[in-house]
Amino acid sequence: MTGPVQSIERAAAILRLLAGGPRRLGLGEVAASLGLAKGTAHGILRTLQHVDFVEQDPATGKYQLGAALLHLGTSYLDVNELRSRSINWADALAARSGESVRLGTPLEGKVLVVHHVFRPDDTFQTLDVGSLLPLHASSLGKVLLAYGTAPLEPALEPGLEAYTRHTLVERSRLSRALAEIRERGWADEVQEMSMGEAGIAAPIRGHGGLVVGAIGLSGQLERVCDSQGHPRSSLINLLREAARAISRDLGASRW
Amino acid sequence: MVARYVMSIDQGTNSTRCILFDHHGRLASVAQREHQQHFPRPGWVEHDAVEIWRNLQRIVPETLSGAGVGAEDIAAIGLANQRETTVLWDRATGAPLGRAIVWQDTRTEPLVTALRSDPGDEFFLARCGLPPSTYFSALRLGWLFDQVDGLRRRAENGEVLCGTMESWLIWNMTGGPDGGLHITDATNASRTMLMNIRTLTWDEELLAFFGVPRPMLPEIRSSAEHYGTARSLLPGVRITAALGDQQAALFGQTCFSPGEAKCTYGTGSFLLLNTGSDLVRSRHGLLSTVAYKIGEQPPVYALEGSIAVTGSLVQWFRDRLGLISSAPEIETLARTVEDNGGCYIVPAFSGLFAPHWRSDARGVMVGLTSYITKGHLARAVLEATGWQTREVVDAMNADSSVPLKQLKVDGGMTADNLLMQFVADVLDVPVVRPMVAETVSLGAAYAAGLAAGYWPDLEVLRRNWHRAAQWIPDMDPARREAEYENWKRAVERSLGWVKPPRPP
Numbered sequence: 001m002t003g004p005v006q007s008i009e010r011a012a013a014i015l016r017l018l019a020g021g022p023r024r025l026g027l028g029e030v031a032a033s034l035g036l037a038k039g040t041a042h043g044i045l046r047t048l049q050h051v052d053f054v055e056q057d058p059a060t061g062k063y064q065l066g067a068a069l070l071h072l073g074t075s076y077l078d079v080n081e082l083r084s085r086s087i088n089w090a091d092a093l094a095a096r097s098g099e100s101v102r103l104g105t106p107l108e109g110k111v112l113v114v115h116h117v118f119r120p121d122d123t124f125q126t127l128d129v130g131s132l133l134p135l136h137a138s139s140l141g142k143v144l145l146a147y148g149t150a151p152l153e154p155a156l157e158p159g160l161e162a163y164t165r166h167t168l169v170e171r172s173r174l175s176r177a178l179a180e181i182r183e184r185g186w187a188d189e190v191q192e193m194s195m196g197e198a199g200i201a202a203p204i205r206g207h208g209g210l211v212v213g214a215i216g217l218s219g220q221l222e223r224v225c226d227s228q229g230h231p232r233s234s235l236i237n238l239l240r241e242a243a244r245a246i247s248r249d250l251g252a253s254r255w
Numbered sequence: 256m257v258a259r260y261v262m263s264i265d266q267g268t269n270s271t272r273c274i275l276f277d278h279h280g281r282l283a284s285v286a287q288r289e290h291q292q293h294f295p296r297p298g299w300v301e302h303d304a305v306e307i308w309r310n311l312q313r314i315v316p317e318t319l320s321g322a323g324v325g326a327e328d329i330a331a332i333g334l335a336n337q338r339e340t341t342v343l344w345d346r347a348t349g350a351p352l353g354r355a356i357v358w359q360d361t362r363t364e365p366l367v368t369a370l371r372s373d374p375g376d377e378f379f380l381a382r383c384g385l386p387p388s389t390y391f392s393a394l395r396l397g398w399l400f401d402q403v404d405g406l407r408r409r410a411e412n413g414e415v416l417c418g419t420m421e422s423w424l425i426w427n428m429t430g431g432p433d434g435g436l437h438i439t440d441a442t443n444a445s446r447t448m449l450m451n452i453r454t455l456t457w458d459e460e461l462l463a464f465f466g467v468p469r470p471m472l473p474e475i476r477s478s479a480e481h482y483g484t485a486r487s488l489l490p491g492v493r494i495t496a497a498l499g500d501q502q503a504a505l506f507g508q509t510c511f512s513p514g515e516a517k518c519t520y521g522t523g524s525f526l527l528l529n530t531g532s533d534l535v536r537s538r539h540g541l542l543s544t545v546a547y548k549i550g551e552q553p554p555v556y557a558l559e560g561s562i563a564v565t566g567s568l569v570q571w572f573r574d575r576l577g578l579i580s581s582a583p584e585i586e587t588l589a590r591t592v593e594d595n596g597g598c599y600i601v602p603a604f605s606g607l608f609a610p611h612w613r614s615d616a617r618g619v620m621v622g623l624t625s626y627i628t629k630g631h632l633a634r635a636v637l638e639a640t641g642w643q644t645r646e647v648v649d650a651m652n653a654d655s656s657v658p659l660k661q662l663k664v665d666g667g668m669t670a671d672n673l674l675m676q677f678v679a680d681v682l683d684v685p686v687v688r689p690m691v692a693e694t695v696s697l698g699a700a701y702a703a704g705l706a707a708g709y710w711p712d713l714e715v716l717r718r719n720w721h722r723a724a725q726w727i728p729d730m731d732p733a734r735r736e737a738e739y740e741n742w743k744r745a746v747e748r749s750l751g752w753v754k755p756p757r758p759p
Contacts, residue, residue, distance in 0.1 A: 080583040084670040091690050091723055095281050120690055120721035127724055129672050 001227040004125065011044050015053065015065065024062035051207060077212045077250070079105050080181035083115040086246045090117050090215065093242040097235055099219040100125070103204070104133065104140035105212070106150035119219065136160050136174055137167050137234035139189040143214035145182040146172075147203050166191045172209070186240060187214075188231045192220060198224040200231045206250045215243050258330035260284075260322065261709055262489070263700035264311065265693075266336040266420045267500065271310045271694075275329075276700040278709075280719035284321035286314040293354060295547060298361040301354035304342045307420065308427050310438075313398045315488050326489045332428075333479075333496030333703025335503035335695045336420040338422075338446045341392040343399065343406075343417045349431045352403065352415060356395045361605075363394040370394075374464075377742075380536070382461055384445070384452035384543035392419065393448035393465045400466060413470040419443045421497040428494065430486045432646075438482055439473040440497040441554060445545040450475065452534060452543060455554060478502070478547040479706040496702035500695045501525045502546055504665060505557060507698030508689060509720045511713050514657030518644060519694070520668035523608075524565040526647045527557045530655055539612030539650035550706065558654060560609035560647030564602040566668055567642040571602075572636050578629050586673045589633035596631035597622040599745035600639050607749065610650035617752040621745045640668065641677040642742040648682055651719040661685045663670065665694040680730035681739070690723040 013034050018025060025033075031041040045063055048054035051070035086103055094101040094117040103115040110132040118125045135141035135155050144150040160169040168174045181187045186202045193199075201216030217239060218224065225231055260275040260283055272287040288310040293301040319325060342355035346442070356362070370379070370387040385391055392683055396417065400407050409415045417608055418426070426435035444450040444457075449467060451458035457472055476482060479496045498506060501519065501635050505527045508517040513531035518524055534556045534557040536543060546557035566582070573579050579588055599621050601607075606614035644662075652658045668674060669688045690699050704710045 078581065078584050078587050080586040080671070081581050083672075084667075085582040087670050088692055091692060092282065093688050094723065095279075095721070117690070117723045118725070120723075122722055125725070125727065127672075175283075195338075 004254065007044060010034065010040070011048060014041070014044055014048065015069070016055065018063060018065050024060065024064045026062045028058075030063065045161065055248050057081045077184060077206055079112070079114040079213075082204070082213055082250075086115060086215065089242045089245045089249075090115055093215070093217060093238055095120055096116070097217050099217040099224065099235070101215065101217050102128075102140060104138070104144065104201075104214050104216070106134065106135070106144050109150075109154055111135055111138055111144060111150075111214075113140075114213070131229065132158055132195070134161065134163070136169070137163050137193045138190065139187045139199040139216045139218070140214040142181055142187040142189065143203050143211070143216070146178040146187065147211035149203075149213070152178075158227065161199045163193045164191055164195050164204050168192065187216075189218075190225060190229060190231070196221050200224065200236060200239055202240050202252065203247075204243055205247040212250070215239070258709065259324065259328045260330065261700040261704040261707070262315075262318070262329050262332045262492075263696040264313070264315075264332065264424070265500065265503075265699065266307060266334065266335045266424060267455035267695075268337045268340075268359070271307055271314060272696060273311070273314040274695060274696045274700070275318055275322050276322070276704075280697060280701070280716070282691065282693060284318050285693075286317035286321060288314050292357075293698070297364075298364070300357040300360040302340065302357055304344070304351045304355045304420075304423055307355075308424065310656045311424060312488060319332075326492055326740070328710040329489060329492050330492045331495040331635045331707035332485065332489065333498075333699035333701075334421045334424060334494070335498050336424075336443070338419065338443060338499035338501065339392050340420055341388050341395045342423050343415055344423065344426075345588055346416050347432055349427070349435075352406070353399075354398075355420070358390050360395070363389050363398050366394050366397060366645060379448060379461075382451055382458050383448050384534070384536070384692060385448050386542075387448070391446055391448040392417075392571045393461065393467065396467055397465050406427045407468065408465065410471040411468040415471055416473070418473045418660055419446075419499075425482065425494060425497065427482050428485045428488055434485045436684075437473045438476050438497075440476055440478045441545045441548045442478055442499040442502040443497065444473075444475045445741045446499060450462065452545070455545065455548065477550050478545075479549045479702040493707055494703075495706035498547060498699055498702055501527055501559065502544070502557070503696075503698030503702070504694040505529065505698065506547055506701055507694035507696070508663045508665065509701075509713070509717045510663065510716065511555075514655070514660065515663070516648075516651070516659055517663040517665065517694070519550060520565055520640070520664060520666035520674075522565070522567045522570070524562040524640065524644070524666070524668075526560045526562070526651070526662075528559075528651045528655060528659070530556045530558055532556070535654055537650070537654045539653050540612050541647070541650050541654060542609075547702065549702070559652055560650060562605075562640075562643045562647065563608045564604050565643065566666075567604075568600070568602040568636050568639060569668075571604075572633070574672070578632070582667075583632050583670065585636060586671050588630055589637055589673055590630075592628065592630035592634060592723070595634040595638055596627050596628050597624065597741075598631045599742055600632070600635040601742075601745050601749040602639050603749045603752075606753075609647050611646075611746070611750075613750055615751050615753045616746075616749045619745060619749045619752075621748055622741075637671065637674045638677060638738075638742075639737040640674060641681045642739070644678055645681045645739065645742075659684055661687055664688050665692060669724075675724075675726045676729070679726040679728045679737060683728045683730075683732075683735065686726045687722050687730070688724040690721040 100119040101117040104111040199218030270289040276502040339358040377385040396495040518526040548554040603616035
């Protein structure tokens with residue numbers, strides 16, 4: 001095992017120093033307090049500023065803790081911003097796949113639907129932005145669980161609701177499914193929420209690769225899945241392409 | 256081999272975009288490049304027409320390589336453009352005479368004031384359907400004739416050409432100084448104040464009034480017909496459509512029947528209602544304009560209501576007040592409260608446009624009490640866009656025989672669910688968003704593809720339109736009326752704030 005990463009130790013020290021008092025500190029003060037070269041301290045401060053953990057006063061150039069650090073436990077990406085940044089890609093996914101598309105983020109043990117694009121067949125459909133889906137029985141929810149965006153422990157409690165006979169309600173089966181999702185990079189849900197319907201979903205990543213939400217499509221079983229009951233690879237490709245495009249837009253570099 | 260795509264060029268206020276669309280009207284490839292905004296003096300806004308032409312020369316190949324295709328795969332080219340922006344250029348060299356004067360430019364304000372009192376709005380309305388405003392091209396030409404020595408003489412000799420951006424780009428694409436086509440379409444020409452709105456030809460009386468020599472003007476053509484063949488950029492590909500951007504959005508939203516309307520929600524917002532072959536003269540402050548003209552068919556007209564400040568109010572809330580850090584967060588903030596708390600914002604930052612047309616109005620925020628939080632202000636910001644839409648729709652319903660049954664929407668603000676629900680609530684009609692957000696580009700592509708036979712008829716285009724979202728009205732009628740009354744009282748308080756200058 002390798003030793004501690006020095007720059008992360010130093011970054012932590014800078015955060016502790018800034019948290020220590022109400023006063024903003026200049027670059028010189030930070031460097032002197034921690035015995036760092038000014039250039040080193042500046043590099044770390046700029047990186048912390050980039051991830052919004054530190055803010056610099058535009059007038060004086062002094063540093064303080066950033067707002068993002070204060071809300072570390074809650075989602076850092078506004079859900080309305082997520083919708084706004086995804087809307088063109090979600091539209092394209094619905095147009096190409098022929099199925100309805102939803103975006104989800106976690107909310108109090110459920111999936112909050114933050115965006116919904118109708119299936120492009122002009123039948124009557126109702127916008128369900130703001131509605132909640134179960135984490136363990138939806139493809140969006142399984143993505144959020146698999147990547148730690150939604151806390152896992154409550155979801156593994158006994159007594160999960162069985163919506164159909166296919167719903168994963170046992171801890172071991174759900175855990176295995178989540179590991180598989182992490183392995184292949186997308187989730188499926190085949191008749192787990194209602195019979196005759198299926199869905200697939202993929203993670204949306206922000207800065208540093210952190211998963212901030214999920215995008216998925218869903219529809220009738222025979223359209224989403226092949227005759228063996230596996231999701232069609234053409235749909236999976238379209239979905240992952242859309243998820244990657246949104247992630248790139250949000251600043252995730254590798255995906 | 257059958258051509259696979261139609262190319263659309265959208266020469267907009269901030270950028271130029273090039274998009275390829277397939278037979279289903281789906282976006283296949285896109286490239287975009289922004290151009291510089293020049294603000295030489297307060298109220299002046301200019302673009303460098305050469306920069307825009309160079310941008311187009313870069314993005315066309317980018318778009319082709321994005322889809323992995325060549326010129327032979329393109330069935331036709333259609334253009335949409337920022338309306339009213341005017342450029343002059345030398346016929347022999349192709350060099351512009353100064354920068355293009357942009358539609359937002361208010362340098363002709365004193366001239367507008369003078370014309371509205373003498374000869375008065377009616378003289379213009381009867382001929383071109385427009386009252387004098389700083390938007391329209393004729394006033395800019397008048398200003399240029401006064402400022403540039405010898406311009407009128409050179410224009411009379413045919414040495415200088417003028418046009419809106421589509422004229423400039425088509426001229427350059429079809430050969431430039433070496434026989435380039437100098438044309439415009441009826442929708443763009445309908446925004447110059449020089450075209451007769453009934454005959455769709457340059458109006459002799461208006462030309463005489465503004466002193467515009469006929470030889471400098473482009474030929475007015477249909478919005479969709481075979482204009483000519485490109486000689487540069489995409490040699491051999493037919494150019495078959497041109498429309499002003501708002502008309503292109505109406506076309507892209509497939510509002511082909513009388514009574515169908517769309518609203519594009521951007522910095523400002525533009526609501527256009529198809530009035531069919533009837534030219535409706537508004538008695539309620541709307542503009543009569545050409546919606547489109549397909550080939551030899553009779554023109555289709557539209558009523559237009561422009562709202563100056565909608566998205567820009569959210570930007571102001573973000574940049575000037577600093578209450579949010581990104582525009583979409585306005586919805587998050589607005590949802591922290593149940594209602595507006597009695598607060599209303601009338602964003603008459605530079606007067607009120609349709610249907611009031613009051614340049615003496617300025618913005619007001621009313622109903623403030625110690626109860627009001629920033630959440631209520633965020634609500635009031637969004638509701639201002641809803642009520643301004645309602646005022647324009649009321650004016651349209653009063654002017655037109657067919658009342659609005661649903662509103663098709665596009666533009667960036669349609670991502671805001673709270674706002675779209677509010678628009679449906681206050682209009683009391685369903686609001687629908689199409690699956691292709693790029694309605695301006697799509698409209699230009701549709702018109703071009705139609706003229707080139709890529710699509711057979713309007714019905715096929717209609718079938719390409721799909722609903723991506725729909726908001727159904729869900730507001731108690733009594734509450735709607737009470738809130739509208741409050742909004743109207745707020746508007747009254749914004750009027751007459753700017754006093755006329757005292758006589759010396």
